[in-house]
Amino acid sequence: MKEKATGKSYAKIIWFGEHSVVYGKPAIAIPIYSVDVTATIRRINAGQNIHCRYFDGPVDQMAENLRGIKTLIDHLTNLLGAKDVAFDLTIESKLPSERGMGSSAATAIAVIRAFFAFFEVSLTRDMLLKLAEIEEKITHGNPSGLDSATASSSMPIWFIKNEINEQIDFNLPTSSLVIADSGIKGKTSEAVSLVHSNLVDQPEMADPLIQQLGTIAETARQALAEADDETLGKLMTQSQQNLAQLGVSNHTLDTFCQVACQNHALGAKLTGSGLGGCVIALAKNQADAQQISTALRKAGATQTWIQSFKNYQFSTGEAHDNLVQ
Structure with missing residues (x-):
C-alpha cells in the first residue's frame, strides 16, 4: 500500500450520434484532456473521509445524491480488503455537472484508478469499466457504458449500444475542438422522451433523421482516419440540423452554433442530450479556435475549453489501464 496515490479521468464529448445511439446506431465520443477529474487518496491514522x-466528511455520512459514489467506494474497500484502512479521498473536478460531459462516470473512473494505485493492484480496462458500472447504474439507471468508456480512454470511442465499444483510429494533428457551456443544465430524460415521442407520433419525420444521424457517424469515422476536417465540420452542421428538427436544440444552442460558424468554425453542433448543456465547434487551427x-463567450457561454488534437494517442491495443500515479 502506498502513502498516496492519484487517479485521473476526462470529460467526454459525444461528437456524433446523439439520440440515434439509443436506437442501435453508432456514436463517436472523445475524451477531453483539458477538462479532467483527479482523485487522490492519502493514508491517515483513522477514519475514511x-x-x-x-460533500466534506466521513464516507459513511455521504448524502443520498452521492449514493452512487458511496456505493462504489464501499465496493472497492470490500474488493481490495480495505474495510479497516484509514484514508482521505479528495476529488477535484473541472467538469460541470449536468452538461452532458459525463461528470459522474469521470468521477467513478478517477476514484477506481486511485484506489487500485493506492493498494498497488493491477487494473485491466475491462475491470475498470465493470466497476464504473456500479456507480453509473445508481446515478443513471440504465447507462449505455459510453460515458465510462470515453472518460477512461486516450482515444476516440466507436460505440454501438450492447454491441461495440472500441477505440478507433484518429488523425487530426492541426485541428482543435472548442467546447462552450451554455450555462443551462441538460435535460437528458426529457430529451430522450421527446425523441421517442416523435418517433411514435411522427415516424415519417423522425425515422429518416435518426437513420441519417447513424450514417453521419459512419462517414465521420472515415473522415477522422483520413484527417478530413472539412468533411467533419460539414457533418457536424448536418447533425445539428437533424437534432434541431428532432426538437432537442434550443435558441441558445442554435445561436452558439451560428456564432461559431460565423467565426471560422468548420462546423458546430450541440453535444449530448440537448435542451441545454454544451455546443462543440471544430476549428482548423489554434488561432481560429x-x-x-x-x-x-461574448455570446453568453459561461465557460469555454479548447481541446487540441495534436497530443491524442493514435495507437490502439491498450490492454491495461495506465492513467494512475
Missing part, C-alpha cells in the same frame, strides 16, 4: 465539491472561443 471524502472531500469534493458536494481562440477566435471561436472568444466569440462564444
